[in-house]
Amino acid sequence: MAVHNQILTAGQMRDAERKLIAAGISETELMDRAGRGVAEWIWRMAAGRSVTVLCGPGNNGGDGYVIAATLHTRGLPVKVIAPFAPATPPAKAARDTYRGPLAEKFEPASGATFVDCLFGSGLSRPIDNVLADAAAQLRAVHDIGVAVDLPSGIAADMGELLNDVAPYDATFALGAWKPAHWTGPGQDRMGKLRLIDIGIEPADSGTELVGTPIIEPPATGAHKYSRGLVAVVAGAMPGAALLSAQGAMGAGAGYVKLLAEHSHPAAPADLVLDEQSLEEALSDERIGAVLIGPGLGRDRKARARLADALDSRHRLVIDADALHLLGPETLATIDPACILLTPHDGELAALAKAFGAKGDTRLERARALSQQTGAAVLAKGCGTVLCADGRTGLFPPGSSWLSVAGSGDVLAGICAARMAGGASAYRAASKAVYLHHEAAELAGPSFSSSRLAAHVRRAMKQFL
Ligand SMILES: NC(=O)C1=CN([C@@H]2O[C@H](COP(=O)(O)OP(=O)(O)OC[C@H]3O[C@@H](n4cnc5c(N)ncnc54)[C@H](O)[C@@H]3O)[C@@H](O)[C@H]2O)[C@@H](O)CC1
Ligand SMILES: [K+]
Structure with missing residues (x-):
């Protein structure tokens, strides 16, 4: 038995x-x-x-x-x-x-x-x-x-x-x-x-309760690029992208860059700001994963930045505002195996509509969306659902204090860090959910998202 x-x-x-x-x-x-x-x-x-x-x-x-x-x-x-x-x-x-x-x-x-x-x-x-x-x-x-x-x-x-x-x-x-x-x-x-x-x-059965992950420490001889360079694309609202970048820094990326058009005085000293044109910044072959969406905005400029990110051919985590700008035509020429979509329920509903993915529940919609797009889908919330390559992962619940603005930005940053290290979208997102939950436990009750981001680093210890 x-x-x-x-x-x-x-x-x-x-x-x-x-x-x-x-x-x-x-x-x-x-x-x-x-x-x-x-x-x-x-x-x-x-x-x-x-x-x-x-x-x-x-x-x-x-x-x-x-x-x-x-x-x-x-x-x-x-x-x-x-x-x-x-x-x-x-x-x-x-x-x-x-x-x-x-x-x-x-x-x-x-x-x-x-x-x-x-x-x-x-x-x-x-x-x-x-x-x-x-x-x-x-x-x-x-x-x-x-x-x-x-x-x-x-x-x-x-x-x-x-x-x-x-x-x-x-x-x-x-x-x-x-x-x-x-x-x-x-x-x-x-x-x-x-x-x-x-x-x-x-x-x-194709569906599993994702078990506690093991996170490998950097290999002997690792360097910042082998551990993963994460490029976080900033947009109209700087705070959200900063939270993502902090999440990525805590989650084991070797190098995190914020690709921004203007300065970010609140950025920590160890976060590298890259103010060159987005196209140029994204041409760096050493980038392991790009995160776009938190604080991006939804205007013409945001669309142009999303197009640059999609054209870059890097592995992509797409979150928040960027999810509202996606449709079958925007993903038509992209290898979907490179993409992780991280919608909450509202964003999932918008995506399901845009891609004709049917379903009444988060589980049905996430599966249908992953099937339609070929991308991995992390449908987050209480009862998070992860779908990729015909597999579905569900998770033990995290702290209900995670229901705070910016929590999803931190999660997207963690996902990007784990993807930049070379893991498949499914494995990266699985580890990210556990790290996010553990960071919430460590941050205690009623935390802000910046406190949550600050606890990701300590959360790693639980899985090493
Ligand atoms: N499948 C298995 O391997 C095992 C199942 N077991 C038990 O069997 C259960 C499933 O048994 P059943 O398939 O008999 O299902 P249920 O015992 O859940 O009930 C189904 C019966 O109720 C009727 N029914 C369904 N919805 C109704 C409603 N709204 N109002 C009135 N009647 C309704 C159905 O027509 C059927 O006769 C499991 O939940 C579990 O408790 C266990 O005995 C162990 C082994
Ligand atoms: K029962």
């Missing part, structure tokens, strides 16, 4: 289950592993106090009967509420093993721990309001709320909220993570996340 970082859709989960069944493990055994695995945790959380389990008609409900039976056998006060009859053979078999109290209709029940086994990855439409309200009431009158696989009302594959879902204290993912655990609006309803191993073997 293995706990792994693959993220599976509901369909991929069913395929993985079929493989195990073909290998001789019965559905009942899988449900038993899932239910007993969750029951271990609930046993500890409940600490001898009462547990109410709400069971739905499918296999999520089946897990609920196994949980209830396990806890009841151990002597915990358990009550099952089952407004549906079990509809699958393993769920029926699981119900037959439960010998404790059972109500077939909703009835007021209070207690210490509420276990939501109404719907899991099989939820295919919004739950009927009466049922959803009754579940929410049960959640409200219990001290602790635990969701099995997913809080009922959250769609597994994209994380949409199909119903108004109350927040849980913990969610136990069964067998493998689903996209909804790490991205989408339902993410903040999950509470603490735990993965219960039921023997699903790791298989490349």
Whole structure:
């Protein structure tokens, strides 16, 4: 058995289950592993106090009967509420093993721990309001709320909220993570996340929870260019590009230049200002990556600077204002493998429109945009999504204090530094997200973005 970082859709989960069944493990055994695995945790959380389990008609409900039976056998006060009859053979078999109290209709029940086994990855439409309200009431009158696989009302594959879902204290993912655990609006309803191993073997599903990266220190004999020269293109508003440059300096670039048309008195002494024409400045073959967008503006001048950056053929991180100036024609002659786009949701929506990338969620749009453009897309926010070359990476959440102006500029700078060192856009962006999150932890609460940028350097230590 293995706990792994693959993220599976509901369909991929069913395929993985079929493989195990073909290998001789019965559905009942899988449900038993899932239910007993969750029951271990609930046993500890409940600490001898009462547990109410709400069971739905499918296999999520089946897990609920196994949980209830396990806890009841151990002597915990358990009550099952089952407004549906079990509809699958393993769920029926699981119900037959439960010998404790059972109500077939909703009835007021209070207690210490509420276990939501109404719907899991099989939820295919919004739950009927009466049922959803009754579940929410049960959640409200219990001290602790635990969701099995997913809080009922959250769609597994994209994380949409199909119903108004109350927040849980913990969610136990069964067998493998689903996209909804790490991205989408339902993410903040999950509470603490735990993965219960039921023997699903790791298989490349195309989507992963990106693991903690390792950052190599500079090689013996490294010099500033081998470590990476980052050129940050400044524009109308100097502050944003400066934040990016500071992020890049902290994230291991050997050399960071700010390509600006006018002086920047606030620039630190170790940031090199290059005031020659942008075209000339970008003709330096030693540049490892160019970052354009933060503070660029969106006027004619900004367009001209973006055109120079695109023409330079360097590896490019495109962020902020520059994302609003992109369209299929601007990228037509560029090798997309050189490009990392780093939109927040507003910029992602604008890009999706410009490139005809369809989708209702961040995950769908980011995938479609990466497919349409061939570029890597880091769709940032709570539940950041990274897509490149048909792969998708999701991340453990970062500090909510990252929701501050300039935070994205720092992230783009970190991305550029990691790309300038030669990493693929996917790997560079993966490391950048971790560095950004760690810098936020180190900066403490309520930081400004310049403080965040100042902590990137110390954040590196965590990954060396
Ligand atoms: N796939 C696997 O490998 C395993 C799955 N297990 C459990 O099985 C779950 C998936 O089971 P199912 O596919 O039976 O799905 P669910 O138990 O999530 O429920 C699906 C059932 O509810 C119906 N339904 C869907 N949306 C509804 C709605 N809004 N209102 C009313 N009825 C609705 C469906 O038609 C189906 O009958 C997982 O979440 C997990 O808890 C575990 O038992 C372990 C193994
Ligand atoms: K559930």
